[in-house]
Amino acid sequence: MELRFRNTLTGEIEPFEPIEEGKVGLYHCGPTVYARPHIGNHRAFLFADLLRRVLEYAGFEVKQVMNLTDVGHLTDDADEGEDKLEKRARREKIDPWDLVEKVSESFFTDLASLAVMPAHHYPRATGHIPEMLEMVCALIEKGNAYQVGEDVYFHVPSFAKYGRLSGNKVDNLEAGARLEVNPDKKHPSDFALWKSDPDHLMKWESQFGPHGFPGWHIECSAMSRKYLGDRFDIHTGGEDNIFPHHECEIAQTEALIEKSWVSTWMHTRFLQVDGGKMSKSVGNVWTLDDVQERGFSPLDFRFFVLRTHYRGAMNFTWEALKGAAEARRNLADFKGRLEASAHGAVNEGVCARIDEARELFQAALAEDLNASAALAVLFDLRSDFLQGDLKTAEEASAALSFLLEVDGVFGFLGPDEGIISLSDEEVESLIAEREEARQSKNFQRADELRASLMEAGIVLEDVAEGIRWHRI
Ligand code: AMP
Numbered sequence: 001m002e003l004r005f006r007n008t009l010t011g012e013i014e015p016f017e018p019i020e021e022g023k024v025g026l027y028h029c030g031p032t033v034y035a036r037p038h039i040g041n042h043r044a045f046l047f048a049d050l051l052r053r054v055l056e057y058a059g060f061e062v063k064q065v066m067n068l069t070d071v072g073h074l075t076d077d078a079d080e081g082e083d084k085l086e087k088r089a090r091r092e093k094i095d096p097w098d099l100v101e102k103v104s105e106s107f108f109t110d111l112a113s114l115a116v117m118p119a120h121h122y123p124r125a126t127g128h129i130p131e132m133l134e135m136v137c138a139l140i141e142k143g144n145a146y147q148v149g150e151d152v153y154f155h156v157p158s159f160a161k162y163g164r165l166s167g168n169k170v171d172n173l174e175a176g177a178r179l180e181v182n183p184d185k186k187h188p189s190d191f192a193l194w195k196s197d198p199d200h201l202m203k204w205e206s207q208f209g210p211h212g213f214p215g216w217h218i219e220c221s222a223m224s225r226k227y228l229g230d231r232f233d234i235h236t237g238g239e240d241n242i243f244p245h246h247e248c249e250i251a252q253t254e255a256l257i258e259k260s261w262v263s264t265w266m267h268t269r270f271l272q273v274d275g276g277k278m279s280k281s282v283g284n285v286w287t288l289d290d291v292q293e294r295g296f297s298p299l300d301f302r303f304f305v306l307r308t309h310y311r312g313a314m315n316f317t318w319e320a321l322k323g324a325a326e327a328r329r330n331l332a333d334f335k336g337r338l339e340a341s342a343h344g345a346v347n348e349g350v351c352a353r354i355d356e357a358r359e360l361f362q363a364a365l366a367e368d369l370n371a372s373a374a375l376a377v378l379f380d381l382r383s384d385f386l387q388g389d390l391k392t393a394e395e396a397s398a399a400l401s402f403l404l405e406v407d408g409v410f411g412f413l414g415p416d417e418g419i420i421s422l423s424d425e426e427v428e429s430l431i432a433e434r435e436e437a438r439q440s441k442n443f444q445r446a447d448e449l450r451a452s453l454m455e456a457g458i459v460l461e462d463v464a465e466g467i468r469w470h471r472i
């Protein structure tokens, strides 16, 4: 598979070329652990999971890192405002470290119920303070950062390529009215690498003073560097991360390593709810608990998210989730029917129809993860099957292994899903077909049909009057 991804850095869909052949380093901006992730956050995490699975499906050895931001993410995403975590901890009157534990646990529980494959590392910002300080000091030494009192700022005009990712060039920023001039900064767009605040609850002693804490951007630069090295392949996040977070990450890291850093930047479009932003005042900041309380499986939500292109508009409504749940059930049902038709046959031969489907599936995924086109291939196969195609044991078995291959990438089926449920009419018709086979002495076919019925939980009894059946 020749993968192509849209790179936010260039705005183009480009062939993906790993730095080291056969291997991929992946870094994702993970949750700020001040509140249980909402379903919007999960769109970003599910995208990360799909990307990792597609890379592995394409044969790459992937090292995946997702951080947990447990300090330094301020309410306005830049240098001003309160630390989100401390604000919440004060409001709930709990220790910020306890809040981190509580929320991180809910994050991991959510990931497990969404069948997200565990990343290889989940670094927490507070566990990497020395690595961050090392970068901050190196940037001062290089002349890209400066200390004012106990704070340290990155000097944006010292990095000529600033603005390449987001288009927010220094000159535009200067003209922008939103930037309040902080008298400590040499330039209004300079950003904090290290901040000092005696009232901050989580604080560290450093060469800059007794009570400092890191800026949000330096956290991801330092953590990705520790686990993936100076350069790596793909960095992702939601579209809100492009600016200032990722723009600043690029500036400070490239200033330090003096070469280009991440090859491909990929960003998920925001999930909207009821056509707008999720907001507390509207009361539509849903979590996975809400999804389950309304009778949906977390996998319904997973399927709802992943069947749409990661850069496509996505509007969450309960009605839309219901549609996704139905579509997912149809695929589970398809699996059950294929299992019944294949009844244990192992497909070793060539099945042209399935080979063609696989090619289409792979081509769709390879073109910037075109999930809807990739899944359409499976739905088309299902329609063909329901219309009478792919009914021999060999064909059904080839289709089944393809379905499982698709599920390996999208992960929409739970472990005990896909148990076929036949209607009474369908049972009667399969029994009639079996009778016909028996009459014409096609005992192999008759046995196959009996096995299929068994797999669907239908027990046949040969009684004096003919066939009687019941469900297990
Ligand atoms: P946060 O916990 O705010 O740091 O966000 C964690 C991740 O979720 C980041 O990559 C965000 O860009 C992403 N994110 C936040 N809200 C949404 C949303 N509504 N849709 C998609 N991604 C989101």
Ligand code: ZN
Pocket: 028, 029, 030, 220, 245
């Ligand atoms: Zn980040």
